[in-house]
Amino acid sequence: MLYREAGQFKTSYAADQQIFPILQDRVGIAVIAAIALGVLPLVATEYLTTTILIPFLVMSIAAIGLNILTGYAGQLSLGTGGFMATGAFAAYKLSTAFPDLNIVFVFLGSGVITAFVGVLFGIPSLRIKGFYLAVATLAAQFFLLWLFNKVPWFTNYSSSGVISAPPRAIFGDIMVTGSSAHYTAKYLFLLVFVGFLALAAKNLTRCHLGRAWMAIRDMDIAAEIIGIKPLQTKLSAFAISSFYCGIAGAAWAFIYTGSVEPLAFSIEISFKVLFMVIIGGLGSILGSFLGAGFMVLLPVILTNAPHILGLNIPVDMISHLEYMIFGALIIFFLIVEPHGLARLWQIGKEKLRLWPFPY
């Protein structure tokens, strides 16, 4: 089917303000949703689900979170790992303190707690920008991890420091977290969660809050002069971004790895999420998914491709290769296409829209 806007005249501004005003986009989303919900659960193996689909979904949440803060509101952050850890430990504390609390509320609650923590560490953003703000968020990263390591209350005084995520069920008896949960149940539960979170993020970014974020990002002085309160706007970005990162951390611990440990949320993951956002596209929800997908797939491809091609590349070489490819791509996207894969996708669509007559 051709990708065309022509003939789809909007008869009202409300119709033009739909989330996906173009029919082909709506069809595309519906197809993706149908595959993700209906086909993948039936055909995906345990390996595919647990090594690709679940981490992809978890990292998509984190990438959306960071994209809200950095891509939309223009506040650079390296604290993502710290906020994810906050979400993981908040979920652990919530679900052990209130064993009967529905897992959905455990996740949402951990997001809310992380939002408050994010606001706290967002306060310096009123005074400092760019590189200096990134350094300040780095402080959040190290402080939070240090806190969860040092204060035994967070791990419920467990001696090893590594704790398994408690098993929790939805609809009475369908286990979705912990080691006894079936991988398909975990995947579907996470998928629905991600669907709602992505929808909410997309909506937020096209309403007045999103415009305030982008205004602050593009020119904070002009934003203030047209009546946007800088502090409130920046802190709202920190809050909502951290809400997403917190839920990502909770999902990481409860659904992906099944254990809650600070080590998983080191500075490395902060950088990884930042790379996802840069490669996928700053200021794009779609880009958050593309970036997360790319970052999750690349190591898998690098690990498996040599086998398939009959090459024998040592494991440490592969991980070096991974870093080199990431590095090159980041430089490419930062210099050539700051809006990332999402922008490349859009350019492709625009070309298609005009094809075959470019003028």
Place this chain on the structure above:
Amino acid sequence: MSSTAVSAASGSDAFTADGRHKIGGVILSVQNISLSFGGVRALTNISFDVRQHEILAIIGPNGAGKSSMLNVINGFYHPQEGKVIHKGQERKRMRPFMAARAGIARTFQNIALFKGMSALDNIMTGRNTMMKSGVLAQAFYLGRARKEETEHREFCEKIIDFLEIEAVRKTPVGRLPYGLQKRVELGRALAAQPEILLLDEPMAGMNLEEKEDMCRFILDVNKEFGTTIVLIEHDMGVVMDISDRVVVLDYGRKLADGTPDEVRANQDVIDAYLGGGH
């Protein structure tokens, strides 16, 4: 854009023969303003009044302090001496967003648009302070959020029609030519339905045709909505044509203040500015 649909002006205003709102009392008064940056004196003891519904031009050579004056009015610069009285109330030290919320909008000498956003979104941002829906309503595009988005969109579309920028409403403003960017910036200021509109060189760098369009927009805004306009402009022809009164600044001091004819006849102005081959 019809005046009944969007007019913020009160119905009791009297109109002049050509349909403009009659110039009223003093709406904003700057008194004995002095402003310096380190050793540089940008403004020295400046006083003048802005009257309701008038078009007031501020002229003067580069570096005279014109932009600084606007920055004082909208709370971006804080003068060391003097006061700003807005609607009879002396203003305490204020932040720019407070001025915006008090009905003062402005455009900039160097365009200050949000480059990554579309023309429409830039203009919509001008109405952000009027939107009150909460985070959850926005996240799920429910009730109030949906209603607000649609209503404000309709208002902004009127501005877009008025400024004749329908064709570029979805284009990121960074990709628009200079003249259109200036229009979008005016649109963003208008979206706030300001009582006072501060325009810093709205026609700088434009060709004749673009200037004529911009003049028409400014006059129409003033006529239809009674918006009080303070504008900085270099083109003397334009100034003499469209303004009710003119304030002349030179090296941070006020040289003259009066109708275009009075200013044109003022010997100080002739010596310092008009006579200088401008």
